[in-house]
Amino acid sequence: MKPVRLPAAATLALPRWALLALGMLYILPGLIGRDLWKEDAGSFGIMWTMAHGGLNDWLYPNVSGLPSPEEGPLAFWLGALCIKLFGWILGDVLAARVSTIGIFVMGAMSLWYTAFHLGRRAEAQPLRLAFGGQPEPDDYGRTLGDTAVLIYLGSLGLLLQSHLTLAPTLQGALLAYFLYRAVRYVEHTSTRNAVLVGLSLGALTLTRGFLAPLALVLALFACTRYLKLPVAATLRHLAIALGVAFGLTLVWILPASLAQPYGMSPVGDWLAWNGEQIGLPSLVSLKAFFRIGVWFFWPAWPFALWAVWAWRRQQKLLHIVLPVFFFATLAALQLCDPAPENGDFLKMLPPLALMAAFGLPTMKRGAINAIDWFSVMVLTILGAFVWLFWIAKLTGWPAQLAKNALKLVPGFKPEVGIVAFVVAAAASIGWIMLVQWRLSRQPSVLWRAVVLSSGGLILLWVLLMTLFLPDLNYSKSYAGVAQQIAARLPADAGNGAGGSCIDTNVGPAQRASLAFYGRLPFATMASGACDYVLLRDSVKTRDDREMMRKYEVRNPVPLWEGRRASDRDERFRLFRRDR
Secondary structure, eight states, rough: OSSSSOOGGGGOOOOOOHHHHHHHHHBBBBBBTTOOOOOHHHHHHHHHHHHHHHHHHSSOEEEETEOSSOSSHHHHHHHHHHHHOOOOOOOHHHHHHHEEEEEHHHHHHHHHHHHHHTTSSSSGGGGOTSOOOOOOHHHHHHHHHHHHHHHHHTHHHHHHTTTTHHHHHHHHHHHHHHHHHHHHHHOOHHHHHHHHHHHHHHHHHHHHOOOHHHHHHHHHHHHOOOOOOHHHHHHHHHHHHHHHHHHHHHHHHHHHHOOGGGGGGGGHHHHHHHHHOOOOOOOOHHHHHHHHHHHTTHHHHHHHHHHHHTTTTSSSSSHHOOOOOOOOHHHHHHHHHHHHOOGGGGHHHHHHHHHHHGGGGGGGGHHHHHHHHHHHHHHHHHHHHHHHHHHHHHHSSSSSHHHHTTSTTOOOOOOOOOOHHHHHHHHHHHHHHHHHHHHHHHOOOTHHHHHHHHHHHHHHHHHHHHHHHHHHHHHHHOOHHHHHHHHHSSTTTTTTSSSSSEEEOOOOOHHHHHHHHHHOBBBOOOOOSSSSEEEEEEETTOOOOHHHHTTTTOOEEEEEEETTTTSSSSSEEEEOOOO
């Protein structure tokens, strides 16, 4: 017997304007007004270098001369294209983030349509009620689409990653699109759908390498075997998909190999990086998977586990089989990663959110009400604490809260931003209205529980990205350091003459920030020896002779030394080589 019994009243669709407003309120804070932070400054540096460079920079990703060919170029191409198109009006940083908005919209829409198509299938429909009144297939599909997107937006991992201009962010959205294309292929096993599956696989390969696409092909084949689709036709279509994916990958591999940008090809380094992403599973990777996954996938994973349990007695359910196969395959791949990062978990979120959407209708009303009350109480209290910390940092009362709010940003002088305050106040009023709607009307709609949890999470994000954005920019940005270094460089540095460039040991994030904010003339991939050296180390370093020897700094002439006010350990020093 099917575990879902719902009346038509429970499947009223969320108004389109409300879903769109939630999505924009989710993605825009954290993009507008945010300086370059260390988390994604390196990726922006590649995009910025491409947009203001030549063909070699588009073929060989680099951060102002620092080679970075490992992941693949697609995410950086999109950001660089947006800088080209919108940089003149939005500024380069915000223009690059236009691609982030598009990526987020693509991921959310793909997930919605995947849940919609699966929800319309006969095996996913609720039990027919004795006297009628059960929802129509399209209505039920739309409700599941809304639910899947709301669970997606309510996931902590997506909140932290979707606002960063990173390749894993694009990979997560493309995975959601691949999931949609896989569903359409299983529903209609045609050559056209196989080609579209191949295009999504090729885009994934150009984004983060070929391991995840190969794993997804194996998972899709296993899924078709479990559903007993014709073997010969499936193998032929998957071969077509792999051929299309390989052909799309050649769009970068062939020119990069033939043109030899900067006298070398990035393809070898890209292949080597792919090989480093897989190894034997270990206890360390297993612990990391559960330690990160518990909070990264919250609250999707409890609903997803319940979905598998609730539907366990049914056979050949595409809405459970397909996301389970994909999630299990990607999880196995993650366990084989010797050095997993938080962003790597993003590709597992779409199938998990999809499973969670089909688990919610099977839950008892009491459990859903408990989720409602938990969301209302916890998120309202957290929102009130954010406001209280903001008041404390401005007024000094309560004293302990003010001390805690300002101790991480020594030297920062807080001010009231009128626009930020208005946006934060409007979001808070919107949350109060949402809670009042839930308490006064007692709606029976299926998505009521997840709209509260998602709305509360969005409220907290908006408050942090408005009331505390100046503090975060002050703490995380290298703009001040870049301007200080630029002021101490001689006027002829970077004028194109031989040697008027800077060698450095700083990482991609710092290099991108310093190059963008200070227009520092770092050594390019075609530069020779430079007259200046910028070294990054710790203030605790007592003997730096080895570093000086490594960077050939003999008889150095100190020009500047400094650091960010919020970082007590990191130090930068600028020298001129005495030739």
